[in-house]
Amino acid sequence: MNPTIRHRAGRVVLTFGVAAGAWAVAASAPMAETAQPTGLAAAGNAHAIVLAQATPPAPATPPAPEATGFAALVAAGDVAAGQAASLQCAGCHSFGEGEPARFGPNLFGIVDHPVAASAGFNYSPGMAAAGAAGGIWTIDYLNAFLESPQAAIPGTTMPFGGIADEATRANLIAYLATLTPGGAPAADAPAGTPVTFTQAQVDRGERRYTRDCEECHGASLNGGLIGGPPLRGNVFEGKYLNGAPASALFLFTSTAMPPDNPGGYQASIYADLVAYILTHNGFTAGTEELPDDVAALGALVMTPTP
Ligand code: HEC
Numbered sequence: 001m002n003p004t005i006r007h008r009a010g011r012v013v014l015t016f017g018v019a020a021g022a023w024a025v026a027a028s029a030p031m032a033e034t035a036q037p038t039g040l041a042a043a044g045n046a047h048a049i050v051l052a053q054a055t056p057p058a059p060a061t062p063p064a065p066e067a068t069g070f071a072a073l074v075a076a077g078d079v080a081a082g083q084a085a086s087l088q089c090a091g092c093h094s095f096g097e098g099e100p101a102r103f104g105p106n107l108f109g110i111v112d113h114p115v116a117a118s119a120g121f122n123y124s125p126g127m128a129a130a131g132a133a134g135g136i137w138t139i140d141y142l143n144a145f146l147e148s149p150q151a152a153i154p155g156t157t158m159p160f161g162g163i164a165d166e167a168t169r170a171n172l173i174a175y176l177a178t179l180t181p182g183g184a185p186a187a188d189a190p191a192g193t194p195v196t197f198t199q200a201q202v203d204r205g206e207r208r209y210t211r212d213c214e215e216c217h218g219a220s221l222n223g224g225l226i227g228g229p230p231l232r233g234n235v236f237e238g239k240y241l242n243g244a245p246a247s248a249l250f251l252f253t254s255t256a257m258p259p260d261n262p263g264g265y266q267a268s269i270y271a272d273l274v275a276y277i278l279t280h281n282g283f284t285a286g287t288e289e290l291p292d293d294v295a296a297l298g299a300l301v302m303t304p305t306p
């Protein structure tokens with residue numbers, strides 16, 4: 001993880017205590033009535049226990065069930081900060097109920113959901129095996145996976161390096177736990193700034209593309225002889241350009257491409273390549289450079305001009 005993300009994570013932590021209380025109230029009130037066995041209910045209960053320990057014990061307080069330190073962090077997590085952190089995922093994952101998969105599967109209801117069970121999604125053999133073995137996305141399993149996807153599920157094709165900061169993971173999972181049919185309505189994602197890049201980046205990106213990418217993806221990005229998919233058109237747009245943050249396309253390209261040397265270039269070269277790809281998808285160069293760090297790219301949205 002690069003320092004910019006850490007810095008961003010640090011700012012997330014600063015807001016930790018503030019919204020956490022508000023969320024706990026919102027989350028636990030309806031839960032007491034419905035007592036649904038969802039991740040949110042579990043998180044609400046765990047939070048109630050934390051409160052019970054911190055205040056003089058009420059006579060009828062039931063004994064505390066086993067709650068790991070991390071589950072308590074999630075129960076007290078800052079949902080708004082978690083939603084902001086989910087921008088790192090939003091290029092590849094949709095979060096709303098019934099929304100189609102993007103590059104990765106839809107994540108509505110993912111907490112306590114079986115692993116690799118999103119209908120119609122073509123999982124890697126590694127993740128499919130974790131699902132076939134009866135894996136469930138518990139809070140702790142999600143925590144391990146989001147810290148290091150490859151370590152938690154060897155062979156996963158999720159091209160994401162992981163989130164080192166524990167509080168950020170807790171906030172993110174607290175947000176994921178709200179994505180249930182009875183859960184808190186997802187607030188609108190923070191509006192991003194439209195993506196920008198310069199003509200100089202496009203020119204450098206074009207030279208690199210012609211040298212290293214064209215044989216697989218085609219001279220006009222329509223797909224090539226060796227089986228690289230088109231980098232324009234409906235399928236590509238649906239994955240990356242429907243208001244997704246620019247970090248998604250950058251992350252995929254800079255971790256998986258070119259296949260014989262994945263991640264082998266400097267970050268600035270991947271930014272050049274993303275700029276070049278965007279010019280083939282209806283975007284035009286401007287005066288601001290496309291940044292080459294993931295946190296800054298996460299704040300830029302890619303919505304094609306009609
Ligand atoms: C660049 C694309 C990309 C990014 C960014 C990304 N994911 Fe994924 N994710 C995937 C893909 C692809 C898979 C399926 C992996 C496989 O089959 O091995 C996946 C799978 C998952 C799964 C398993 C879902 C299931 O149905 O079992 C979870 C949970 C998940 N991602 C959460 C996240 C979260 C949370 C983030 C943000 C912190 C994130 N991902 C970021 C692409 C991405």
Ligand code: HEC
Binds near residue numbers: 214
């Ligand atoms: C040897 C052939 C090959 C070369 C060279 C290659 N790619 Fe790819 N590329 C692929 C294949 C195959 C996929 C699909 C992989 C997948 O979905 O996991 C892909 C996927 C992609 C995607 C994601 C497309 C999508 O629909 O999700 C992007 C973006 C991309 N490549 C960019 C590049 C860039 C930029 C270069 C040059 C630095 C490059 N590729 C070089 C074969 C290649």
